[in-house]
Amino acid sequence: MSTSIPAFGHFFPKNCLCHKQLGQVGCPRPFYKEPSNCYYYQFWSWRETYCYTIKGVPDERQFSDPPDGPGDSRYQWKIGIYNTTAAQLDRDPFETQDSGPPMPYELPDRTVLLPIDKCPNRCYGRGWCVRPNDPPHETACKCLGFFKGKMCEEPLNEHCYQNCSGRGTCSGGWCKCDPGYWGLGCTRSKAYTADVWLPHPTKLKVYVYDIPEHIAFKKPWHDLPALLDTMYLAEVAFMDQLLGDWGVRTENPWEANLFVVSTYTIYYTGNIGFPAKHFSTVFNYVRTRFPFWNMTAGRNHVAIATNDRGCCDLYKLARQQPELQQPIKLVHFAQAGRFGRGGASGSDPAYEAAVREFQRLRPGAHSVLEDDEGAEGAVAGGGADLGIDRVRFRGIPAYSLDSLRMEREPCFRPEQDVAIPNYLERSWLQHIKAAYEWVAPPEGAAGPGRMRHKPLERKYLFHFHGFTKPDMAYSGGVRQGFFAMYSNITREDMAINKGNGAEWMLQSRFCMAPLGYGWGIRLTQAMHTGCVPVLVQDHVYTAFWDLLPYEKFSVRVTRHNLHRLFDLLEAITPEQLADLQQGLADYHMNFVWHPDVGGLAYNNTITSLHRRLLNLWTALFRSST
Known part of the structure; x- marks a missing residue:
């Protein structure tokens, strides 16, 4: 297959044969009935996917250069259809049927994709060829994330750590190191051997594996929409600081007590994908090529998953793939699993606990539990067959069985894993300056300022801007209940979906921070804006829950009390609000990843890792099975 287009996806149509090949690994047979579990985004929205074939050309000669416009008669456009019957029979359900070209025939930036030969030097194989729909309609190369220039001929050095530390050259996001140096960012210069692993007994010593590019690497941005969002880049920020922190990092693995495995998971899964498959690939590489994994069964190894639901799918596989559970995980989504009574071996205790609650809320539901689709439909409609005799939370709509299961999934082990804040790009630093100021101590007083x-x-008591979805698994029902109770509120001091962005948060005293399908960005945004x-x-x-005194700068409200939300906020006195706002001033930098302005997110992550190491030495890590 031609690789003239950087990646298959929703925005960049591909040859239908490429989709077929990708399906073999992107959505194998176990996921035919639940395409939302597929590894690749495209199969989640297959019914909206356009592809094409070249007329009269055998399969082995099909390629993915796009048509020369929507009227190119050499091409037959098709659109995806999902064959439910085939899925039930365990056959490939991802089929296509003839259609016209996608309309409007343009990419989100109002450009038209062209054959790569239409651009000079074929963009050096580092981009794709486009023509703007708006004047002057000049054909140009649209470069991959690691390159720039009219023909994508220039590498972007900032995609290599510290421009390869001045010891090499950056090309395509990868350092070509000078003689005598190697490793990520050309930071290594010594090799060590030993007969005995003797980890440092007091200081935190972290060894960073040099994972080869074909196993795990920062990929250039492509057309998977989620990967264009910088809020998922905490792993990149953490790794960039760790590579230069020689107070913690060591080149000698034989004295290291923690081992960081740079997986760059978000580049492989997108925001709502699942990391288990990619983690398995990287962990298998490490444990079969280095001796250190097997010395603790991987429990002193560290991996990062900043995708929406973090490591939920890893912990679901505890019995099938115990090696995935062992490493320490750095995640944004730190949901603790709740099971109640344990299930039988091989069962899903989160599902079993959800079934029990589902039956408690709707006694008639047991008659359809054998058919998940029927149960989901009955709950969504509040059907008479089931009869809703109990409300789970006042003002919040009825929950589906699947939503109950998802909120009981084990996604985080507090004694082992670390909850870290998400990344906000540098433009958010201006809002910190708008929200906070440094004051000197009173004249004659001792000590520093603050x-x-x-x-x-x-002027606004409360701010929230966002959307919701019918699926009660989204935000655990919080957004659905909030909008059901408060969407029609007319108070002038309530900024509910009046406008998004920091300028509204800077005008508000309280900002709601719910979840999405996993973690939410609004806690970090509120800390940056003094809300x-x-x-x-x-x-x-929440992020750094065991390091930060959240009671000094935040308010916790349970779903049980969501119907009393504004009563609770209005009961906070001006003096109590002033204390909370001072808490924001004292602790907001703990959520900032930029070290040059005093951001402490990296420092807190290192402190948290040291504590998890002590937990490991104290035998507090629970069994993986």
């Missing part, structure tokens, strides 16, 4: 919350006019976060996240550990 940050304080600026006395801005915050007291109102956390409505039941059963979820």
Whole structure:
């Protein structure tokens, strides 16, 4: 297959044969009935996917250069159809039927994809060829993320750590090191051998594996929409600082007590994909080529998953793939599993616990539990066959069986894993300057000054801007209940879906921070803008929960009390609000990943890892099975 287009996906149509090949690994047979579990985004929205074939050309000669416009008669356009009957019979359900070209025939930036030969030097194989729909309609190369220039001829050095530390050259996001240096960012210069592993007994010593590019690497941005969002790049920020932190990092693995495995999972899974398959690939590489994994069964290894639901799917596989459970995980989504009574070997205790609650809420539901689709439909409609005799939370709509299961999934082990804040790009630093200021101590007083919350006019009591979905698994029902109860509120001091962005948060005293399908971005945004976060996240550990005194700068509200939300906020006195705002001033930098402005997110992550190491030495890590 030609690789003239950087990646298959929704925005960049491909040859239908390429989709067929990708399906062999992107959505294998176990996922035919549940395409939302597929490894690749494209199969989640197959009914919206366009592809094409070249007329009269055998399969082995099909390629993915796009048509020369929507009217190119050499091409037959097709659209995906999902064959439910085939899926039930365990046959490939991802089929196509003839259609016209996608309309409007353009990419999100209003450009038209052209055959690569239409651009000079075929963009050096580092981009794709486009023509703007708007004047002057000049054909140009659209470069992959690691290159720039009219023909994508220039590498972008910032995609290599510290421009390869001045010891090499950056090409395509990969360092070509000078003689005598190697490793990520050309940071290594010594090799060590030993007969005995003797980890340092007091100091944290971290060894970073040099994972080859074909196993795990920062890929250039492509057309998977989620990968264009910088809020998932905490792993990149963490690794960039760790590589230069020789107070913690060691070149000698024989003295290391923690081993970091750079998986760059978000580049492989997108925001709502699942990391288990990629983690398995990387972990297998490490444990079969280095001796250190097997010395603790991987429990002193560290991996990062910043995707929406973090490591939920890893912990579901505890019995099938115990090696996936062992390493310490750095995640944004730190949901603790809740099972109640244990299930039989090989069972799904989260599902069994959800079934029990589902039956408790709707006694008639047991008659359809054998058919998940029937149960889901009956609950969504509140059907008479089931009869809803109990409300789970006042004001919040009925929950489906699957939503109950998802909120009981084990996604985080507090004694082992670390909850870290998401990344916000540098443009958010200006909002910190708008929200806080440094004040010197009073004249004659001893000690340094301190940050304080600026006395801005915050005319809104409350701010939340966002959307919701019918699926109650989204936000655990918080957004659905919130909009059901408050969407029609007319109070002037409530900024509910009036506008998004920091400018609204800077004008508000309290900002709601619910979940999405996994973690939510609004806690970090609130800390940057001086808006007291109102956390409505039941059963979820927040970032650095064991390091930071959340009671000093945030408000916790459970779903049980969501119907009393504004009563609770209005009961907070001006003096109590001032204390919370001072707490924001004292602790907001703990959520910032940029070290040059005093961001402490990396420092806190290292402190948390040291604590997890002590937990390991104290035998507090639970069994993986």
